[in-house]
Amino acid sequence: MTEVSRVVDVPPDAVFAVLADGWLYAGWVVGSSHIRDVDENWPAVGARVHHSVGPWPLHIQDVTVVRAMEPGLSLSLEARGRPLGAAAVALTLVPHGDGKTLVRMTEHIIRGPGKVLPAALQALFVKPRNTESLARLADLATGKHANAKTGHPEP
Template sequence: MPEVSRVIDVPPEAVFDVLSDGWLYAGWVVGSSHIRDVDGDWPAVGSRIHHSVGPWPLHIQDVTVVRAVEPGLSMSLEAHGWPLGAAAVGLTLVPHEEGKTLVRMTEHIIRGPGKVLPEAVQALIAKPRNSESLARLADLATGKHARAKNGRPRP
């Protein structure tokens, strides 16, 4: 299963704070272009983010569903993007050094036409996109954490 990782200079709670705000999803997930709605109980198991995938006007309206969650530690998602398919995405947060977090992200296609692709081809597609997603997640978590630390209200 393709995996990427990144050390982020904030504690796991700060990273999870971004993950638990569904309205920020399009800000860090490469390919997600617009959030239409977020279930009120996000990130509870079964809750959904209603989003668009791809550039306008060719975007596809779909959803991402929480399959498992351990607050501050991990989140498993099922990201839909029909007609392309659906992927299982895992995010694991590991305390790393003083006040830092090692984030591991995995993804594999579970349904749709992309499922027939060999794992090596899936990795060629997923790894660069997911590396960029983690870079964006790092920026959001670092910025949001700095604002909270400096006593500024969160947007």
């Protein structure tokens, strides 16, 4: 299992607000290129984000499914990209000082060709991608939080 973490300068509820908006999924998940639909009950267990993975015109259309969720605390997903496989992804939000959040993201491949690769080799691909995903998540959460505090509408 590969883990990355990042401290974000907003409280956990501000980070979770981004995770809870399935339409923002492609904005922070590296590799996800287009959101086609989001189940109305996202991020409830079993809800799905219908997304495309990869660059156009080579899109793979699939879904990410919520496997577990604790509002404001954690979100566990099964990210699919058939025929490449699927990964279990978990995001945990921990209060970190005054108004900050430690975000931990873990991922491990659960199906597909990558599952046979040793964990160290998987990490060579997963860790940089997830580090960038957390940077994007931090930017979205910070921007949404700042807009909410100033009363500016979201873009």
